[in-house]
Amino acid sequence: MIGAMAGLRITTIFTFMSLIITLQTSSAQRFDIKVTETPVIAPVGSDADLGCSLVPADSAESMTIKFHRGDPNSYVYVYNKNPYDPGSQDEKYKDRTEFLTENIRQGQVTLKIKNVQPSDTGSYTCLFVAPNHYSTGIVELQLAGNYRAAPRNDQEACNNNQEASKNYQAASKRFQAASKRFQAASKRFQASKAG
Known part of the structure; x- marks a missing residue:
């Protein structure tokens, strides 16, 4: 009887410790996204920096990070543990984007859109994907001056x-x-x- 109770206590302690470890692991994967001040305003022909970062700050090196507009299957840029994945990039952004990762270990990334055109105005969704969680932020790009998007x-x-x-x-x-x-x-x- 005493042996059975000791075994029950040990099992209860291990179950409790497993629960604590699981909760710590899952809460470590929870995050939100903070975007740069929006709207980002850029003149036609210039470059625009669209920034997103993890809150709380944590490394995003092993995450998949995607920027898209409208159609979630047509990407402006995809970072998949590699700096560049051209396979799923929307044609109109080819050779016009740069993904800045110098602060990725602090969870900060920037999508640079080069040679901004009127058709680039609008909302950009920034998506960070971890194994057990994902979160999005939205950055608005507007043109300086009296331009309207086509x-x-x-x-x-x-x-x-x-x-x-x-x-x-x-x-x-x-x-x-x-x-x-x-x-x-x-x-x-x-x-x-x-x-």
Whole structure:
């Protein structure tokens, strides 16, 4: 009986220690992503640095790190424990990206987009993947000056035209209302002068 109780205690202690080790291991893999101040603003033709880092700071050398826009299967850049994986990179970013890893041991990476074009504006998702956890951050890229991103397709161009038409109609209604108020005020003024 005493031997059985001692065995039960030892089993309980080992189970408890295993649980603590498991919790420590799984909590060590939990992290969030902090992005550089957004939006990142860059003139056309310049370079833009989109930075992401782990919180809490930890090495990201053994992680897979991906940057993408819109379609999560079309990547701007993929780091898979190697500096470069060109196989899944979107064609329009080939030869225009550089992945800066000098601070990767502190969990900080930067995607440099070279020769920024109007079509580069928008949201970039930064994805860090560890064996038991992943997290994302979003960095916004905007162009300096009065540039607007080119429509991605005919539907987007149509939507932009419809929005512009609605804005014009609303402005036209506001102008007509202001014109009526001005005419009414002018009539009151004329009446007060005559009276």
